[in-house]
Amino acid sequence: MKKIAGRVLWALVSLVAAYCLAAIAINRGEPVNSFWIVLAAACTYALGFRFYAKFIAAKVMALDDKRATPAERLRDGHDYEPTNKWILFGHHFAAIAGPGPLVGPTLAAQFGYLPSVYWIIIGAVLGGAVQDFVILFCSMRRDGKTLGQMAREEIGKVGGFTALLTVLFIMIILLAVVALVVVNALRGSPWGTFTIAATMPIALFMGVYLRYWRPGKVLECSLVGFILVMASIFGGQAVADSPTLAPWFTLSATSLAVATIIYGFLASVMPVWLFLAPRDYLSTFVKLGVVAMLALGILFVHPTLQLPAFTRFVDGTGPIFAGKVFPFVFITIACGAVSGFHALISSGTTPKMIAREWNAWPVGYGSMLLEGFVAIMALIAACSLQPGVFFAVNSPPGVVGASPAAAVSTISNWGYPVTVADMNSLASEAGEQTLFYRTGGAPSLALGMARIFSVAGRSTTGGGRTFLGFWYHFAIMFEALFILTIIAAGTRVGRFMLQDLLGHAYPALKRNNWMPGVFATSGVVVLAWGYFLYQGVRDPLGGINSLWPLFGIANQLLAAIALCVGTTIFIKMHRARYMWITAVPLLWLVCVTFTAGYEKIFSDQPRVGFLSEASHLQSAIDAGTMAAGQIGAARGQIFNDRLDAGVCGMFLLMVTLILVDSVRVWWRILSGTRKAQVDESPFVLSRLQTEEL
Amino acid sequence: MKAFLRGDMMLLREIADESAYDRHLRTNRRVHSGAEWRRFLDERLARKFAQGKCC
Numbered sequence: 137m138k139k140i141a142g143r144v145l146w147a148l149v150s151l152v153a154a155y156c157l158a159a160i161a162i163n164r165g166e167p168v169n170s171f172w173i174v175l176a177a178a179c180t181y182a183l184g185f186r187f188y189a190k191f192i193a194a195k196v197m198a199l200d201d202k203r204a205t206p207a208e209r210l211r212d213g214h215d216y217e218p219t220n221k222w223i224l225f226g227h228h229f230a231a232i233a234g235p236g237p238l239v240g241p242t243l244a245a246q247f248g249y250l251p252s253v254y255w256i257i258i259g260a261v262l263g264g265a266v267q268d269f270v271i272l273f274c275s276m277r278r279d280g281k282t283l284g285q286m287a288r289e290e291i292g293k294v295g296g297f298t299a300l301l302t303v304l305f306i307m308i309i310l311l312a313v314v315a316l317v318v319v320n321a322l323r324g325s326p327w328g329t330f331t332i333a334a335t336m337p338i339a340l341f342m343g344v345y346l347r348y349w350r351p352g353k354v355l356e357c358s359l360v361g362f363i364l365v366m367a368s369i370f371g372g373q374a375v376a377d378s379p380t381l382a383p384w385f386t387l388s389a390t391s392l393a394v395a396t397i398i399y400g401f402l403a404s405v406m407p408v409w410l411f412l413a414p415r416d417y418l419s420t421f422v423k424l425g426v427v428a429m430l431a432l433g434i435l436f437v438h439p440t441l442q443l444p445a446f447t448r449f450v451d452g453t454g455p456i457f458a459g460k461v462f463p464f465v466f467i468t469i470a471c472g473a474v475s476g477f478h479a480l481i482s483s484g485t486t487p488k489m490i491a492r493e494w495n496a497w498p499v500g501y502g503s504m505l506l507e508g509f510v511a512i513m514a515l516i517a518a519c520s521l522q523p524g525v526f527f528a529v530n531s532p533p534g535v536v537g538a539s540p541a542a543a544v545s546t547i548s549n550w551g552y553p554v555t556v557a558d559m560n561s562l563a564s565e566a567g568e569q570t571l572f573y574r575t576g577g578a579p580s581l582a583l584g585m586a587r588i589f590s591v592a593g594r595s596t597t598g599g600g601r602t603f604l605g606f607w608y609h610f611a612i613m614f615e616a617l618f619i620l621t622i623i624a625a626g627t628r629v630g631r632f633m634l635q636d637l638l639g640h641a642y643p644a645l646k647r648n649n650w651m652p653g654v655f656a657t658s659g660v661v662v663l664a665w666g667y668f669l670y671q672g673v674r675d676p677l678g679g680i681n682s683l684w685p686l687f688g689i690a691n692q693l694l695a696a697i698a699l700c701v702g703t704t705i706f707i708k709m710h711r712a713r714y715m716w717i718t719a720v721p722l723l724w725l726v727c728v729t730f731t732a733g734y735e736k737i738f739s740d741q742p743r744v745g746f747l748s749e750a751s752h753l754q755s756a757i758d759a760g761t762m763a764a765g766q767i768g769a770a771r772g773q774i775f776n777d778r779l780d781a782g783v784c785g786m787f788l789l790m791v792t793l794i795l796v797d798s799v800r801v802w803w804r805i806l807s808g809t810r811k812a813q814v815d816e817s818p819f820v821l822s823r824l825q826t827e828e829l
Numbered sequence: 830m831k832a833f834l835r836g837d838m839m840l841l842r843e844i845a846d847e848s849a850y851d852r853h854l855r856t857n858r859r860v861h862s863g864a865e866w867r868r869f870l871d872e873r874l875a876r877k878f879a880q881g882k883c884c
């Protein structure tokens with residue numbers, strides 16, 4: 137009876153999923169309520185988790201709870217520790233959820249909501265969650281080895297070394313692009329800039345508090361930090377209203393970029409306990425809290441989507457970034473659908489904390505589905521804005537015109553009406569001087585979130601829209617807080633990698649207590665991502681147009697490396713008939729990223745192709761049609777375009793090397809010329825008691 | 830509800846490294862002190878921030 141009830145229930149879930157997906161796809165002309173999208177995602181994710189992931193766990197991986205995990209066998213109370221599956225689920229989710237699933241869908245909304253909704257739902261179930269789950273499984277069966285170690289051992293030395301280099305370069309692009317998002321969000325915003333500036337002394341205070349005043353009281357310290365950060369949001373409003381203080385915190389994009397570069401350097405050389413650690417604790421708690429609030433807000437408000445299913449920009453002429461819906465929607469939304477960076481987390485701390493093998497199912501697969509949900513929520517928040525407002529906030533002056541009047545005229549002519557008065561009124565409500573040209577995704581996401589929070593707040597407390605300014609800056613604070621933590625941690629890790637690499641030539645560099653080495657390597661890493669940030673800030677097309685696709689391509693290529701490792705291990709496990717599970721998403725990612733990479737390098741449209749833009753500018757200089765004052769900037773842009781083309785080409789080349797190396801290994805095993813040998817840790821019977829968890 | 834809140838608290842303590850500190854004290858048979866916390870934290874953070882944060 138119970139079995140029949142279960143079957144009926146899952147049949148109903150399947151019908152609801154199919155109906156919602158069809159309803160979203162077929163509907164034209166009428167606004168769609170976000171509830172349909174939430175329901176479609178929830179039901180599809182539930183089906184993917186219950187059937188597809190369970191099939192992979194049982195038939196392909198053959199997970200076995202009798203087998204002791206590294207957490208049990210190598211238990212040391214530090215890294216290796218059997219942990220309750222739901223605690224580990226939350227821990228892993230907190231580690232994989234970054235700005236990507238929030239910003240990517242917001243930017244991709246320029247194509248309309250439909251391509252993004254389908255990619256986030258299907259990509260997560262068949263690609264992203266599979267990658268995270270498979271890599272977690274592989275690492276768990278290999279005592280918690282990293283992706284780089286597994287690539288070296290399973291594919292070969294070339295693959296391993298290339299994976300290491302790819303990670304370093306991806307990190308540099310990642311740091312530049314997320315820094316650009318923050319810079320664009322804070323440009324000309326005294327309220328936001330003060331709030332974020334105030335988080336620096338707050339973090340230092342927390343560091344001293346935690347180390348000397350109340351050692352070990354991390355939660356208490358984070359609560360104090362949170363109260364201070366909330367106070368700084370109110371302080372920011374007072375600063376913005378003050379004619380004396382406001383100019384001090386009204387900074388240009390270039391000044392903010394320099395400040396971010398200095399911040400990254402200081403965070404990398406300062407003791408980690410003093411600044412980075414307290415900031416990291418606080419930003420993780422705020423992130424989890426805001427994600428939960430946004431979920432509740434969307435369920436409560438269930439806003440109607442204002443953007444259409446498809447916009448006219450599917451043809452590649454989008455103002456936020458240029459390029460057709462295929463392949464660009466698939467690289468713009470990486471985190472939230474498929475993210476290679478997750479493979480680094482799935483082969484980092486998490487496999488060392490899995491208590492039982494079957495816990496990898498909810499932790500590895502389930503966490504990624506939850507991240508997909510975060511991406512859906514971000515998309516809903518962005519698409520709930522009026523299309524005219526959305527494009528006015530996200531379009532750079534180089535595309536829509538350098539004055540507000542020109543911008544609204546261009547955007548209205550596209551068929552998305554908006555007026556300067558509308559924008560000024562919204563900016564005034566949000567406590568900003570202007571909301572035009574706020575590219576990068578963060579401000580429009582913050583506006584969407586603020587609208588949902590303020591409507592929910594008004595319904596529950598009877599308050600008015602006056603809260604929009606507070607919620608807007610709360611959302612900006614939330615995004616900037618954890619993005620700046622990523623920059624601090626990433627610069628530090630880049631420094632370690634560089635110290636390790638250069639230490640072979642000059643051994644003193646490997647020492648973390650040799651300050652000249654620490655300063656020099658931190659400086660190199662900061663200058664590397666700082667250069668790309670500076671180029672983004674100076675780019676007349678807004679920077680996002682060139683840097684976000686580069687980041688998306690890099691991230692998806694890392695996913696391709698992870699899926700190569702997964703496929704190789706499946707073949708070695710004599711599961712070749714199931715290799716399609718990882719090989720199909722791998723093939724898709726290779727098609728998408730190589731198409732996008734080729735277009736970014738060689739497209740003959742100057743807004744899409746780096747080389748085409750460089751030759752277009754060069755022709756204008758040679759023909760003498762460019763104003764004398766613009767020639768210097770154009771030469772800089774030409775250099776940047778060629779550099780970006782080189783970086784993109786290098787990513788494609790490195791992944792081609794790994795792919796060729798992998799296919800060579802697969803071919804030799806499948807043709808019988810090489811023995812399939814699995815490098816798993818030996819089976820040890822688990823003695824873990826349930827009460828220990 | 831009580832179990833849910835207890836689970837949430839355990840998650841927050843795990844993220845905050847407070848549970849790891851308790852395990853450290855238990856495993857090494859030590860008692861809490863400022864110096865012990867600093868020793869634990871330095872080791873813990875060195876490992877934790879050897880890895881980048883996810884995008």
